[in-house]
Amino acid sequence: MDNARLVVAILTLIMTLLTLLPLSRNQRWWVRVWDFPRLQMAVLSVIFLILELCFLPGGGPLAWIIVLLALGCTLYQSWWIFPYTGLAKIQVKKTPHTTHSRIKLINCNVLMTNRNTAKLLKIIEKNQPDIVVLLETDLWWEQQMSPLEANYSYTLKCPLENLYGMHVYSRLPLIESKIQYLVAEGIPSMHFRVRLQGGEEIVMHCLHPMPPSPTEDDESTNRDGELIAVGHTAARATYPTIVTGDLNDVAWSRTTRLFMKISGLLDPRRGRGMFNTFHASYPVLRWPLDHVFHSKEFTLIDLKRLEPMGSDHFPIMVELALNPQEGKTQQKLEIEQGDIEEAREKMENAGIKSRDVHQAEFC
Template sequence: MWIIYLILALLLLVLTVLPKIQNPHWIFRVPEFAKIQVTYLIAITFMLGFFVDATDHLWYYQGLLIVLFIHHSHILIRYTPIYPVKKHTQRYKSSEKLHFVSANVYQFNKEYSRFSALIDKYNPDFFMTMESNGDWEQALRVMEKEYPYQHKVTLENTYGMHFYSRIKIIEARTHYFVADDIPSIEVHMKTEDGFPFVFFGVHPPPPSPTEEETSKERDGDLLSTAKRVKDIKKPVIVVGDFNNVAWSKSSILFRKTSHLIDPRIGHSFVSTFHARYRLLRFPIDLMFHSEDIFIKQLKTLENFGSDHLPVYCEFFIDHHNDEQEDLVETATSEEKAEAEKIIEEGKEEDGGRDAVVTED
């Protein structure tokens, strides 16, 4: 029992320290994803300590576990309802409520009808798919009568993106910020009651042993989006499979560079991946918004066969409401310089991806 306890305690220490080392290799970045699971495991290991035969060093390790638990909890508590944030009410000058769904469909998922049924059930004003290829585009054509405005980026490399809307699209662009096979979409729309806004969809590659060796492309792509967003003078929402977590240094730098707000703060984790394994589920499908967009509801929906759960959001726009100004954080000059460096490193990185990806 003592050996098991000792191994767990040391492993938890390593998983806590690794993300503190600002190295882009996946070995240092992946442990950031599991902060929720690590925190629970720290608590379990601490309880296990009471059943270990007493040794001279036991309470040193118990003290270490307490410190680790406090460290992780201090960060995670911001993403729970316990953390105090001001609640906002909808004013008469604001827009009507809008709804959207964002979903990484998993390119090799063939259960197209389950996704169509999910869209029919929740009836969003617009929705975005990621990892949608030619087969998915063909399957989603049945939705085009209901959603007559579209912007499509059809790719076979698991980075395709499709956007469908009932709201008229004024302008749509596809950006390739750091690589010519990793798109981001920028869609300008205007509600029927006269409120213009911009939707950004992102899906950068993850750092992992099976995909990108480092987080350079991911972070460069996200911070390029942040720079673009900062210059837009309309209400903005950035949504997608960030392959990142809200508490990572690069996510915080994204938020500060873009001057956007993280709606998870004071709300919940909204964990999406992996859809099939509840205990190993990470909040990597993120969302950020400008101060004149107010989130009424943000949650995951039921699984439709993908490895990600879809995200549902209800929001309204209010140009004349400054209640959220204090939630906006801005980057320092040092952070701006760091962001520029990360963007350049992302552009220089060679992802080495195949043009067409086949399922293993």
């Protein structure tokens, strides 16, 4: 019993350290990576708490300290992920039956080395989106996706061999489309307007920033700066706006929350679930990396995580209605004291300014 109590106590102390680590603004990958597995850490903290309560009799004051640490970790991690559970308040209204203009899009990180193109084409054929956003696409993927152009005649293509290629296929007209490299050469983003079937125009920003990791970027500086810069642009846009892509950041992170506050955009997952899209092969290690944020003019028709297609990411599909009258009552996240300064600091650290984002035709 004493050995078991010691092991659980040590594990709880480690969990406490990992829980506290992301509180710092350190941008190193080994700090920021602990923003991701908050669900898994919350579950482990609950397990440690139960075990410690079983071992508690005869443990003395130290045992109570370990119990309180496990409880604190559980509550803190749960606070971050709670908005992405069915218990939280829904942020985006659902209007499945509407006469308003609508847009359906599929966002998918295909995994460049994946060769199951037939499965992806079948998913697209089955769901009939208006716009398809594909990430990690190289020239081979561009060639394999060429059948889409029979129905998706408007395209924006950026094939790359570095895992950051990007392709957009659209049934709807794309206007003033542009490919930019906001933070680093070889890391593109796409920006354009879309004309809906009702004649209205909206703005879309498609992103795939580099993640903080030992193999790609030592820090989250560039990722964070790109997100916040696009958030500033979205906040000033006079058109309804959608931001989508593999942001290499989880929905509940400090940076994504800051992005939502700065941009004023909404997340249809809040109050509905996590819709974890990565990693498709490891159910225990999954979190929401692929996102669709939108401005208040939109309400939700449908939101689905689609079936796997050979990638390490699941595709995600969102259908939105352009419904400004009903959407205006939807509540965005409130900007708190210090958010503006933190956002400015993130962009300055990345060496970009919000005006660097292609926006002249949008604002």
